[in-house]
Amino acid sequence: MEEIxxxxxxxxxEEYLEEDDEEIAYDTPLISGGIVDSFSMVSLKxxxxxxxxxxxxxxxxxxEAFDSVNKIVTLIREFTx
Amino acid sequence: xxxxxxxNERIRAxxxxxxxxxxDYSDGNIINIGxxxxxxxxxxxxxxxxxxxxxGFGGNEKQFTFNDIRVASNTIGAFLRxxxxxxxxxxxxxxxxxxxxxxxxxxxxxxxxxxxxxxxxFGDESLHVRLxxxxxxxxxxxxxxxxxxxxxxxxxxxxxxxxxxxYDDRKPLQKNEVAFSLEDxxxxxxxxxxxxxxESPSVLHYTSGTTGQPKGVKHVHYSLISQYLTTKxxxxxxxxxxxxxTADPGWVTGTSYGIIxxxxxxxxxxxxxxxxxxxxxxxxxxxxxxSVWYSAPTAIRSLMKAGNELVKRFDxxxxxxxxxxxxxxxxxxxxWSEKVFNKPFLDSYWQTETGSIMITxxxxxxxxxxSMGKVFPGITGxxxxxxxxxxxxxxxxxxxxxxxxxxxxxxxxxxxxxxxFRKKFKKGWYLPGDRAxxxxxxxxxxxxxxxxxxxxxxxxxxxxxxESALLxxxxxxxxxxxxxxDDVNMEVVKAFVTLKPGFEPNNELELKIMNFxxxxxxxxxxxxxxxYMDTLPKTRSGKIMxxxxxxxxxxxxxxDTSTLEEDE
Numbered sequence: 084m085e086e087i088x089x090x091x092x093x094x095x096x097e098e099y100l101e102e103d104d105e106e107i108a109y110d111t112p113l114i115s116g117g118i119v120d121s122f123s124m125v126s127l128k129x130x131x132x133x134x135x136x137x138x139x140x141x142x143x144x145x146x147e148a149f150d151s152v153n154k155i156v157t158l159i160r161e162f163t164x
Numbered sequence: 165x166x167x168x169x170x171x172n173e174r175i176r177a178x179x180x181x182x183x184x185x186x187x188d189y190s191d192g193n194i195i196n197i198g199x200x201x202x203x204x205x206x207x208x209x210x211x212x213x214x215x216x217x218x219x220g221f222g223g224n225e226k227q228f229t230f231n232d233i234r235v236a237s238n239t240i241g242a243f244l245r246x247x248x249x250x251x252x253x254x255x256x257x258x259x260x261x262x263x264x265x266x267x268x269x270x271x272x273x274x275x276x277x278x279x280x281x282x283x284x285x286f287g288d289e290s291l292h293v294r295l296x297x298x299x300x301x302x303x304x305x306x307x308x309x310x311x312x313x314x315x316x317x318x319x320x321x322x323x324x325x326x327x328x329x330x331y332d333d334r335k336p337l338q339k340n341e342v343a344f345s346l347e348d349x350x351x352x353x354x355x356x357x358x359x360x361x362x363e364s365p366s367v368l369h370y371t372s373g374t375t376g377q378p379k380g381v382k383h384v385h386y387s388l389i390s391q392y393l394t395t396k397x398x399x400x401x402x403x404x405x406x407x408x409x410t411a412d413p414g415w416v417t418g419t420s421y422g423i424i425x426x427x428x429x430x431x432x433x434x435x436x437x438x439x440x441x442x443x444x445x446x447x448x449x450x451x452x453x454x455s456v457w458y459s460a461p462t463a464i465r466s467l468m469k470a471g472n473e474l475v476k477r478f479d480x481x482x483x484x485x486x487x488x489x490x491x492x493x494x495x496x497x498x499x500w501s502e503k504v505f506n507k508p509f510l511d512s513y514w515q516t517e518t519g520s521i522m523i524t525x526x527x528x529x530x531x532x533x534x535s536m537g538k539v540f541p542g543i544t545g546x547x548x549x550x551x552x553x554x555x556x557x558x559x560x561x562x563x564x565x566x567x568x569x570x571x572x573x574x575x576x577x578x579x580x581x582x583x584x585f586r587k588k589f590k591k592g593w594y595l596p597g598d599r600a601x602x603x604x605x606x607x608x609x610x611x612x613x614x615x616x617x618x619x620x621x622x623x624x625x626x627x628x629x630x631e632s633a634l635l636x637x638x639x640x641x642x643x644x645x646x647x648x649x650d651d652v653n654m655e656v657v658k659a660f661v662t663l664k665p666g667f668e669p670n671n672e673l674e675l676k677i678m679n680f681x682x683x684x685x686x687x688x689x690x691x692x693x694x695x696y697m698d699t700l701p702k703t704r705s706g707k708i709m710x711x712x713x714x715x716x717x718x719x720x721x722x723x724d725t726s727t728l729e730e731d732e
Contacts, residue, residue: 098679102307116221116438117221117260121440122621123682125678125690126678129674145470146439147442147443147470
């Protein structure tokens with residue numbers, strides 16, 4: 084599971100962080116912290132679904148469930164069994 | 165008692181001079197929005213009243229009195245003037261909802277320059293076309309958005325100054341860059357405000373159309389008259405209110421009603437500069453005792469999704485009046501807010517070009533859930549036949565919303581595009597581009613846009629802009645962009661593309677294209693879905709027929725396809 088954490092963190096850093104943003108960690112708030120907005124969440128969800136061959140229902144893809152790398156990993160675990 | 169009093173009485177005896185008198189303004193006088201929102205309030209004895217409660221990421225808090233915002237806006241104005249910025253120069257504000265954004269807005273206006281607010285999530289291409297069109301001389305921004313400005317600065321010869329409000333010495337300043345720190349600058353208690361008149365330009369907001377590049381909507385200082393009175397009568401702000409407008413000042417709601425309206429009335433407002441979460445929003449209302457809340461249907465529907473139990477964990481009893489704008493507020497959302505907040509969200513309708521609220525549900529008025537409400541006093545509005553542009557004589561017919569021009573906040577033109585401005589008028593009516601019906605009680609009922617512009621979460625996205633950007637992706641050969649229905653955002657962007665030889669239509673490429681548009685234009689413009697096609701439907705002359713694709717998404721009849729070259 085450590086690997087998933089790192090994959091998600093790297094992707095968020097690569098895709099969503101602006102040049103001068105502070106560094107982020109596994110528990111940094113992503114949505115409420117303004118790093119990933121609600122529209123961009125769709126592309127993050129799509130990345131996770133492609134990467135882990137899962138389908139996350141829209142009612143589970145909430146700002147709260149996507150609000151940190153740790154929370155995202157919990158969600159992925161649920162759908163990957 | 166609501167500020168508006170009896171609606172029918174207001175309609176009967178209305179004149180915009182009501183607002184002029186309350187603002188001590190007479191025709192020909194100096195009128196400067198920056199002064200009205202700060203200096204005048206201090207002169208009324210409210211210098212120590214809080215103008216702004218601000219909260220940012222990580223619980224960072226600040227507050228500013230009306231005297232603080234008066235001095236800070238003077239200070240920013242003086243800094244800009246020292247750089248050589250003069251009246252009618254365009255100064256872009258490209259910041260998140262940090263205090264400097266609100267204070268710079270007033271500072272730019274105080275020197276007679278034109279404020280050009282742009283949404284900070286815009287990518288470099290969106291920024292470029294808007295700065296180029298406006299021939300912007302200065303941009304005020306933050307470190308985190310600087311990289312986008314740097315990418316385009318060499319393409320913009322007019323852009324002489326890039327002002328960074330949180331510069332930290334980690335990297336040397338580059339071409340045209342200059343640091344400004346409000347905390348370190350010498351406060352300017354006394355300042356000579358530029359004597360703008362009623363028709364002096366004030367704010368330049370950009371909005372998207374079906375075709376062509378975004379258009380700069382030019383407003384003037386006299387817009388204050390409409391913005392003040394609509395704030396007072398529709399948002400019903402009263403002396404002790406704490407007001408929260410959730411809109412970003414990159415869009416017109418965030419300036420007309422997130423700065424000008426409340427501050428010209430001397431009302432305290434609160435701003436939350438964090439990402440959305442239902443819990444954070446409720447906590448903010450509880451913490452700052454918000455009494456009047458102006459939000460958007462997308463946010464309200466997101467709150468609905470978060471559930472009723474969450475609401476009960478917070479004391480939201482200070483909420484007195486709720487209003488909504490940006491897209492039609494569905495009846496379910498009105499009924500939900502009555503259930504959980506014990507009061508309905510009252511829908512309001514207007515747009516960047518109108519500058520102020522045109523149709524709305526007023527405090528005290530009977531609400532018909534799902535309706536847009538009635539016209540604001542002083543506004544002549546109706547629904548006209550889309551062919552003849554004559555008002556319908558019978559209620560219930562679907563046509564185009566139309567207003568008689570002449571209210572104070574009406575746009576004066578599109579920047580460098582008078583021709584497009586003139587096209588917005590037919591037979592003496594201004595047509596905002598929306599379809600609706602009007603019932604026998606004078607309530608308007610929204611139907612939809614009359615063009616291909618996509619309204620996503622209350623923000624307009626031009627399909628043309630997205631289609632053009634898609635063509636810049638190495639894999640895309642042709643593109644067509646339409647609105648797709650969405651439960652929360654009303655509409656989202658959907659793209660149909662054909663690929664160049666050598667590219668495989670797969671999920672990985674779809675994500676790459678989505679992210680390409682997100683960074684180039686903005687997250688709002690990012691297609692939430694991309695469908696690969698072998699060919700796109702076209703007319704015989706080769707024009708891509710969006711309406712076929714739109715009809716498919718909305719489950720509508722395709723209509724006449726006699727000019728179609730190829731169907732799917």
